[in-house]
Amino acid sequence: MKILVCVSKTPDTTAKISFNADNTEFQSAGVQYIMNPYDEWYALVRALELKETLGGTVTLINVGTADDEQVIRKGLAIGGDDAVRIDAAPKSALFVAKQISAHAKSAGYDLIMLGKETIDYNGSEVGAMVAEYMDMPYVSYATKLDIAGSTATLMRDIEGGEEEIEVDLPFVLSAAKGMAEQRIPNMRGIMMAKSKPIQVIPAVPFEDLSVVTSYELPKAKSGVKLVQPENMDELVRLLHEEAKVI
Amino acid sequence: MVLVYVESPKGKLKKAAFEAVTYGKKVAESLGVSCTALTIGAVDNAAQLGKYGASKVYNTADALFTSFDSQVYTRAIADAAVQLGAKTIVLCHSSSGKSIAGRLAARFDAASVSGANAIPEVRNGLTVRKSVFSGKAVAEIALKSEMKIISLMGNSLQPENIGADAEVDSLSLNVIPGRIRVKSVKTQEGTVPLPEAELVVSAGRGLKGPENWGMVEDLATAMNATTACSRPVADAHWRPHHEHVGQTGVAIRPNLYIAIGISGAIQHLAGVNNSKVIVVINKDPEAPFFKAADYGVVGDAFEIVPRLTDAYKKFKASQH
Numbered sequence: 086m087k088i089l090v091c092v093s094k095t096p097d098t099t100a101k102i103s104f105n106a107d108n109t110e111f112q113s114a115g116v117q118y119i120m121n122p123y124d125e126w127y128a129l130v131r132a133l134e135l136k137e138t139l140g141g142t143v144t145l146i147n148v149g150t151a152d153d154e155q156v157i158r159k160g161l162a163i164g165g166d167d168a169v170r171i172d173a174a175p176k177s178a179l180f181v182a183k184q185i186s187a188h189a190k191s192a193g194y195d196l197i198m199l200g201k202e203t204i205d206y207n208g209s210e211v212g213a214m215v216a217e218y219m220d221m222p223y224v225s226y227a228t229k230l231d232i233a234g235s236t237a238t239l240m241r242d243i244e245g246g247e248e249e250i251e252v253d254l255p256f257v258l259s260a261a262k263g264m265a266e267q268r269i270p271n272m273r274g275i276m277m278a279k280s281k282p283i284q285v286i287p288a289v290p291f292e293d294l295s296v297v298t299s300y301e302l303p304k305a306k307s308g309v310k311l312v313q314p315e316n317m318d319e320l321v322r323l324l325h326e327e328a329k330v331i
Numbered sequence: 332m333v334l335v336y337v338e339s340p341k342g343k344l345k346k347a348a349f350e351a352v353t354y355g356k357k358v359a360e361s362l363g364v365s366c367t368a369l370t371i372g373a374v375d376n377a378a379q380l381g382k383y384g385a386s387k388v389y390n391t392a393d394a395l396f397t398s399f400d401s402q403v404y405t406r407a408i409a410d411a412a413v414q415l416g417a418k419t420i421v422l423c424h425s426s427s428g429k430s431i432a433g434r435l436a437a438r439f440d441a442a443s444v445s446g447a448n449a450i451p452e453v454r455n456g457l458t459v460r461k462s463v464f465s466g467k468a469v470a471e472i473a474l475k476s477e478m479k480i481i482s483l484m485g486n487s488l489q490p491e492n493i494g495a496d497a498e499v500d501s502l503s504l505n506v507i508p509g510r511i512r513v514k515s516v517k518t519q520e521g522t523v524p525l526p527e528a529e530l531v532v533s534a535g536r537g538l539k540g541p542e543n544w545g546m547v548e549d550l551a552t553a554m555n556a557t558t559a560c561s562r563p564v565a566d567a568h569w570r571p572h573h574e575h576v577g578q579t580g581v582a583i584r585p586n587l588y589i590a591i592g593i594s595g596a597i598q599h600l601a602g603v604n605n606s607k608v609i610v611v612i613n614k615d616p617e618a619p620f621f622k623a624a625d626y627g628v629v630g631d632a633f634e635i636v637p638r639l640t641d642a643y644k645k646f647k648a649s650q651h
């Protein structure tokens with residue numbers, strides 16, 4: 086089994102979100118970065134479990150600048166064998182997918198795993214795009230994955246329910262909660278990660294046609310209106326007459 | 332032309348479908364082109380999509396569409412766009428819509444926005460808004476390619492009934508066999524799924540144990556709302572995991588979110604802060620959730636929730 090896991094760098098879940106003066110760029114000063122939780126907890130850990138039972142290798146891939154190496158090293162410390170970093174700032178989902186598939190096309194992976202979405206861009210797009218560029222089936226929101234021979238059995242979340250499905254390797258999947266449990270890297274893993282190879286390759290040229298032109302913070306709430314606990318008729322009245330939601 | 336791919340689970344058109352068509356119509360108007368809807372498989376009353384803005388509806392049916400495989404759907408929708416000369420494709424931001432949208436973008440090397448939440452403006456190509464950083468900010472994205480793909484976040488606009496039924500024609504499309512084999516499907520019957528729900532009643536660890544969820548369900552039933560929960564509640568198996576909202580669970584944007592005994596941790600807020608109106612019931616006046624709330628009730632949920640249910644029932648009865 087040769088598995089590729091796509092890992093991205095995102096601001097920590099509790100990071101304060103702010104932008105530069107003309108609102109065109111995220112203010113990264115002082116922000117703590119982490120590996121996107123879905124990539125780390127679910128995609129990477131399940132890939133490692135499969136490798137442990139079926140044998141093979143787990144390669145990490147990241148589209149990013151040298152700053153992203155902290156995230157890649159963490160993935161190697163958790164247990165990835167090696168990594169590829171495509172040296173470019175990730176401009177859009179399509180750009181990222183183009184880069185990942187350009188590498189994967191000739192590398193012969195049996196399985197390409199991603200997180201269900203990044204917690205900064207919230208696109209849920211890259212996986213489907215990689216699958217299309219690779220001409221492979223795509224299973225999104227997978228919550229369970231088992232492999233026997235060349236066939237995978239999965240559970241996937243669908244609108245208002247779930248499905249059990251089967252698909253033959255190779256394919257692309259995005260991982261959601263349920264797939265695996267978070268692993269904390271141990272000292273030995275951290276030491277070993279230092280000598281694991283990160284191959285840095287240049288990006289393939291691709292013109293980016295979707296561009297973030299500005300950011301905005303949501304309007305602050307005007308403040309909570311408190312209702313006396315004895316007076317639920319008043320809450321219902323407010324929801325009907327003032328908020329107009331019932 | 333703007334082409335709207337309209338989902339029809341089990342042959343039924345739902346609110347998300349009407350929202351997408353109304354949205355497509357508004358995009359088409361601002362571009363000065365027409366709006367066409369595409370349905371796949373047998374659909375009840377597809378003509379009514381005309382009322383919500385489609386000037387024409389095409390339907391394509393094939394046995395290969397019976398179970399969902401994004402590759403099969405993408406191929407067909409891409410073919411429809413080419414045959415009809417569509418330059419903008421609108422889809423619903425549902426689990427299947429997202430996988431089709433991403434594939435279409437790659438297929439056409441098209442600029443895309445996933446989860447658009449407002450009508451785009453015609454500048455820089457097309458400029459579309461979406462929520463980013465898990466609901467903590469909004470981004471404006473300019474789509475500059477000739478082909479553009481937009482998936483529409485549910486509950487972002489109200490479907491508008493503006494016209495008459497449209498003519499429905501069948502369209503023959505390029506269909507390939509899928510490679511995903513569906514073995515079994517489990518759907519929640521009865522309730523509206525969380526991403527589509529307009530009213531949500533949600534509870535957290537403050538309820539102490541699963542045996543206390545009766546009052547939450549009573550309120551939800553009275554209001555015809557969908558139930559949700561915080562993550563520790565799902566982790567402890569007090570409630571099924573599909574009810575878990577937040578950063579790691581489902582992100583929702585209902586009209587009304589009632590949070591009972593939930594502290595309002597930032598990871599919880601990430602999934603619910605796009606709700607139009609938030610009501611918080613918590614015994615701790617310092618609970619962080621009050622800062623994100625529109626209405627708050629400080630007190631014991633075990634007393635307040637049954638009282639709220641009664642008040643709601645009284646209100647409902649007075650409406651008739």
Ligand SMILES: Cc1cc2nc3c(=O)[nH]c(=O)nc-3n(C[C@H](O)[C@H](O)[C@H](O)COP(=O)(O)OP(=O)(O)OC[C@H]3O[C@@H](n4cnc5c(N)ncnc54)[C@H](O)[C@@H]3O)c2cc1C
Nearest residue numbers: 535536537561562577578579592593594596598614615632
């Ligand atoms: C990376 C990460 C991701 C996470 N993702 C999610 C997520 O997706 N969703 C999520 O929900 N959490 C998530 N969490 C967990 C989150 O940080 C909180 O721990 C969690 O939301 C707390 O759940 P709670 O509010 O139900 O429980 P608590 O924090 O224990 O709060 C219980 C509340 O109930 C109140 N209460 C107690 N008794 C009563 C009573 N009788 N009447 C009224 N009120 C009462 C208390 O005052 C308190 O405010 C995540 C955490 C991390 C680190």
Ligand SMILES: Nc1ncnc2c1ncn2[C@@H]1O[C@H](COP(=O)(O)O)[C@@H](O)[C@H]1O
Nearest residue numbers: 091093148199200202203208209210211
């Ligand atoms: N810059 C990146 N490098 C590698 N993988 C990425 C990158 N950005 C996104 N991904 C992968 O794509 C998934 C979905 O991202 P998104 O479409 O942005 O929500 C993430 O969970 C990652 O697995």
